[in-house]
Structure formats: structure tokens, C-alpha cells
Amino acid sequence: MDSTRLAAMLDRTLQSLFDRDTPQEAWRQVARPGEVVGLKVNCLAGRGLSTHVALVEAICERLQQVGVKDIVIWDRLNEDLESAHFKIRERGSGIRCLGNDSLGYEDELAVSGSVGSLLARTLTRVSDAVINLPVLKDHGITGVTMALKNVFGAIHNPNKYHLDVGDPYIADVNMLPPVRQKFRLHICDAITAQYEGGPSFMPQWTWPQNGLLVSRDPVALDQIGWQIIERKRAEKGLKPLREMKREPTYIATAADRNHRLGTNDVNRIEVVEE
Numbered sequence: 001m002d003s004t005r006l007a008a009m010l011d012r013t014l015q016s017l018f019d020r021d022t023p024q025e026a027w028r029q030v031a032r033p034g035e036v037v038g039l040k041v042n043c044l045a046g047r048g049l050s051t052h053v054a055l056v057e058a059i060c061e062r063l064q065q066v067g068v069k070d071i072v073i074w075d076r077l078n079e080d081l082e083s084a085h086f087k088i089r090e091r092g093s094g095i096r097c098l099g100n101d102s103l104g105y106e107d108e109l110a111v112s113g114s115v116g117s118l119l120a121r122t123l124t125r126v127s128d129a130v131i132n133l134p135v136l137k138d139h140g141i142t143g144v145t146m147a148l149k150n151v152f153g154a155i156h157n158p159n160k161y162h163l164d165v166g167d168p169y170i171a172d173v174n175m176l177p178p179v180r181q182k183f184r185l186h187i188c189d190a191i192t193a194q195y196e197g198g199p200s201f202m203p204q205w206t207w208p209q210n211g212l213l214v215s216r217d218p219v220a221l222d223q224i225g226w227q228i229i230e231r232k233r234a235e236k237g238l239k240p241l242r243e244m245k246r247e248p249t250y251i252a253t254a255a256d257r258n259h260r261l262g263t264n265d266v267n268r269i270e271v272v273e274e
Contacts, residue, residue, distance in 0.1 A: 001191050001210055007058040010187075013214045014062075016272050024066050030185050031129050033067030038127030038182075042134050042150050042189075043075045043084035048201035050084035051133045051189045055212075059131065059187070060095055073097040074122045076153045098122065105156045113172035113258075117155035123178055130182045132218065136190035136209060136225050138198035142166035143241045143248035145199055146225045147186040147218035148174055148261075165246055171254040174218065174261050186221050188213035195232040207232060219254045219262025220269045226251065227266075 001009075014026035031037045039059060041051035060071050070093065075081050078088050078099035090098045103126070105118035123130065134150035141162045142149060148170050152158035161169030173179065190213055196205040209228070215221040226248055230240055241247045255264040263269060 001054075003054040003058065006052070006054050006191070007061075009212060010055070010058050010062070013212055017214055017216075023062055027062045027066045030131065031063060031066070031068050033069070035068060035128040036070040036072060036126055037063055037068050038122060038130040039071065039073045040123075040130055040132050040150060040153060040183075041073060041075050041081070041084070041086070042145075042153065043080040043086065044199055045135070045137075045201040046080075046083040047085050048203060049135055049137060049192060049194055049198075049206065050080075051135060052191055053085050055187075055189055055191070056086075056133065059133075069094065071095045072122060072126055074099065074120070074127075076100050078102060100153075100156075110176045110178070112175040113168060115155075115161060115169055115172045115176075117157050117173065117176070119176065119178055120154045120156075123154045123182065127182055129184050132183050132186040134186070134188050136188050136193040136213065136228065138194050138196050138205070138229060139246075140198060141246065142170065142250065143246040144222065144226050144229055146188050146213075147215075147221045148250065148254055149222075151179055151183070154179065165249055167248075167250040168253045170250040171256075171259050171261065174254060175259060180261075183218070184216070186213075186215050186218050188221055188225060190225070190228070193228070193232070195229050195236065196238060205236075217262035217269075219251060219264050222248070222251045222254075223264040223266065224269065224271060 011023040018026040020026040043050040100120040103121040139145040190209040193209040254261040
């Protein structure tokens with residue numbers, strides 16, 4: 001997808017989500033001048049299945065148009081960002097790009113439910129607001145990985161929390177106060193999506209979805225994204241994730257009375273297709 005078409009799709013989607021007449025009016029609902037906005041990308045799979053650079057560039061352009069001068073593109077590791085063709089820029093004004101290995105993690109554990117983790121300083125000390133930019137894809141352990149799972153890139157020990165299909169760990173990480181307070185918008189990159197073999201890039205199981213999933217509710221986004229992946233799996237003759245023992249039950253946990261991070265009830269999710 002070319003950058004012009006992608007930017008136009010982003011504009012239409014944001015205007016629809018916030019019911020505004022222009023992209024600029026929509027973005028003013030997300031961030032304000034004077035704030036440092038973090039863009040949490042997902043670059044684990046390299047260029048083939050990471051948040052597209054063109055999408056990030058379009059978001060940066062719109063943020064700058066509404067007066068946001070300081071933007072930080074970030075993920076777990078500098079090498080992951082570079083593998084997805086982002087250019088590391090740790091210092092200076094304007095747009096920076098860095099991994100958690102640049103600024104490190106807090107010294108004290110943040111605790112929520114079943115998890116205890118050190119949070120990335122890019123989240124806790126640099127970003128006033130965060131836009132979450134996951135990718136629509138399968139995950140060999142947790143079933144799918146989208147908005148909720150992408151927050152694992154903000155903690156020092158995500159390897160500890162993949163047991164039991166990530167349930168309740170993924171939901172509990174999203175309950176950590178800096179995450180709840182700062183993650184304002186979720187834009188899932190569904191330009192190229194993957195229905196099997198994730199989170200690594202496996203081109204034989206990818207397809208051109210050519211879309212974006214955008215929501216202020218990460219649970220609703222993941223629920224709809226999960227349905228898209230299940231439909232593609234069925235189309236390709238693969239078993240549903242439940243039969244593969246990796247149904248993403250953490251999505252329902254994130255919506256339960258102990259978490260209330262959003263809704264997974266499809267009857268309460270308004271899906272607007274552009």
C-alpha cells in the first residue's frame with residue numbers, strides 16, 4: 001500500500017472514530033501541544049511483519065500538524081527497530097526513536113495481580129501519552145497478539161508471562177497504572193496480517209488485509225481482530241485456536257469485573273467499516 005493511500009485511510013478512520021470533520025480535529029482528541037507522545041510500535045518480526053514505517057510517518061505528520069512537537073517511537077530493542085527499518089535517534093528535539101535498551105527500566109517493581117515487572121522509562125518518564133501500534137497477527141502461545149499483548153514491550157520480563165495462553169498475565173500487565181493512564185489510542189496495523197506461525201514473520205501464512213483497526217478500547221479491538229484471524233484460518237482450512245489449545249482467553253479476562261479494560265461483547269462493539 002502506498003503512503004498516500006495509507007495516510008488517507010488513517011484520516012478517514014480517525015475522523016470516523018471521533019466523529020470530526022477533519023483529521024486535525026480528530027487528532028486533537030488524542031494529544032495536546034506540549035505533550036510528549038510515545039508511539040509503541042511492534043518490530044519483533046522484522047520488516048516483513050512489523051508496524052509499517054509509512055504508517056508511523058503519517059501519524060507523526062498529523063501529530064505535528066496539531067502542535068505536538070515531541071514524539072518518541074519506541075519498542076523493546078534498538079536492533080528490533082532497526083530490523084523494521086526505523087532509524088535510531090536517541091536525542092534531540094522533534095521525533096526520536098529508541099529501544100528500551102537505551103533508557104532502561106525503572107528500579108522498583110510495578111505490581112498488578114499476577115505480575116511484577118520493571119516498566120520501561122520511555123513509558124514512565126518520557127511519554128505523557130502513548131499511541132499503541134501493534135500488528136494483526138497470530139501468536140504460537142497466546143493465540144493472537146494485538147493491542148493488549150503489545151504492552152509486553154513495556155516490561156522487562158515478558159518471557160515470564162506466556163504460561164496458560166498469557167491468561168491472566170496479559171490483562172494484569174494492562175492494569176499497571178502507567179499503562180492505563182497513558183495509552184490513549186490503539187491503531188492496529190493490518191496492512192499485512194498473519195494467521196499462523198506468529199509472532200515471527202512466516203510469509204506463507206500472511207495475507208494482504210490492507211486495513212487498520214482503530215479503537216480507544218484495546219479489548220474490543222483484540223476481540224474483532226481475533227475474529228478476523230479465525231475467519232482467515234477457516235478459509236485456509238486450519239483449525240480454530242480453541243482446538244489448537246491456544247484460544248486467547250485473556251481477552252475475556254481483560255473485560256471481566258476485576259479488570260474492566262474494555263468490552264469483548266460483540267453486541268456492544270460498534271464496528272464501522274470504511
